Amino acid sequence: MNVISILGRQPELSLAELEQRFGSANVRVFSDSAATVETDLFDITTLGGVVKGGKIIAELEKADWSRLSRDIVQRYARTFKGEGKLTLGISVYGQDIPAREVQRTGLALKQSLKKQGRSVRLVPNDGPALSTATSHHNKLGLSDNKVELMVVYGPKTVVVAESMGAQNITALAARDQGRPKRDAFVGMLPPKLALMMINLSGIGQKSRGADVVTRPSSDRPTILDPFCGTGVVLQEAALLGFNVYGTDLAEKMVDYSKANLEWLAVKHPIGTVRVEAGDAIEHQWQQPIDAVVAETYLGQPFSAPPAPDKLDKVKRIVEHIVTKFLENLAAQTKPGTPHCLAVPAWRDAQGRFTHLSVIKKLESLGYEWQDLEHVDAKSLVYFREDQVVARQLLILTRK
């Protein structure tokens, strides 16, 4: 099946995630904000960086909206005819069609279906595309009687697709805010980013991720997070079906991760969980380690760009921990082990980044960058405009 994916706030990260999850040969950049993926395994709940996905029905020469709109009404007046009430949404991406025009297409389709005896509730547009929240709350794309047509304009062609669901923001928020143990000071990872990092490591593709969850736990790959904190990576990895192994210097964080995973296990069947205290610069981990996904120590939080000497001091501390950790880890992992590590990069007032120097020495520490075809793998940085401490994502393989 060919699926159009609407990419998230940082499209290059979403694209990298799709590429690492489904293989670069199956991913095509469609526009600045969308990519197509050839796969039968598309499941939006397992992706952190995709906001909506739709099964592609047609890819057409670019045409103006009125023409396209007529074709859509004609086609879907046939496809959607049938029994029971239909909830219908229409979203246009990549072209600034006024919301009322998109709505007009919906109304024409509604009327046509009504004449055939099917009643329709049309979800109102307040822009050309329905927001993720609107699609999600209306459960569009999740059943035969709740549908969303997606019209996605690219530079040369336009895709018509039927939604397969929007990002489940309710479940993501519940996993983020509903956990019993949270700690603002260690700076918890958003679950979306944790999911994205697990996919970015490439372990899902390597282990044919879609069926991991169906295997007995003795047969599932283990993901290690040596800076597990409150356990967000462990939590998301466990939900994807991986066995999880977390360590952290702070006993308190070990307890937090354990409590959070116990909480998760009450509601979801998960595989093996192991959490213990350990300093990442010298800890001896248990085998097996099939992938390493972690947000390392990020140094102290800043709400405004620090003075150069202050930044220098923090950078030196982080540099030491990350370098020693990478050395220690490389001595314990097998060649080919995939990694996705988030390390700090500090943004100044002009938006320029100060990166860790160890990034230039990764080869000599026993790692190589994984090749990405659609994006520059060496410049993936996750940040929000108001953040000083951004997270640079290193997608590596143990040499």
Ligand SMILES: C[S@@+](CC[C@H](N)C(=O)[O-])C[C@H]1O[C@@H](n2cnc3c(N)ncnc32)[C@H](O)[C@@H]1O
């Ligand atoms: C940025 S936080 C990770 C937060 C985590 N991703 C979460 O979602 O809660 C970094 C974690 O690294 C731990 N840490 C700092 N230095 C460490 C070291 N040398 N070895 C292991 N853990 C360390 C801290 O206790 C903290 O929990």
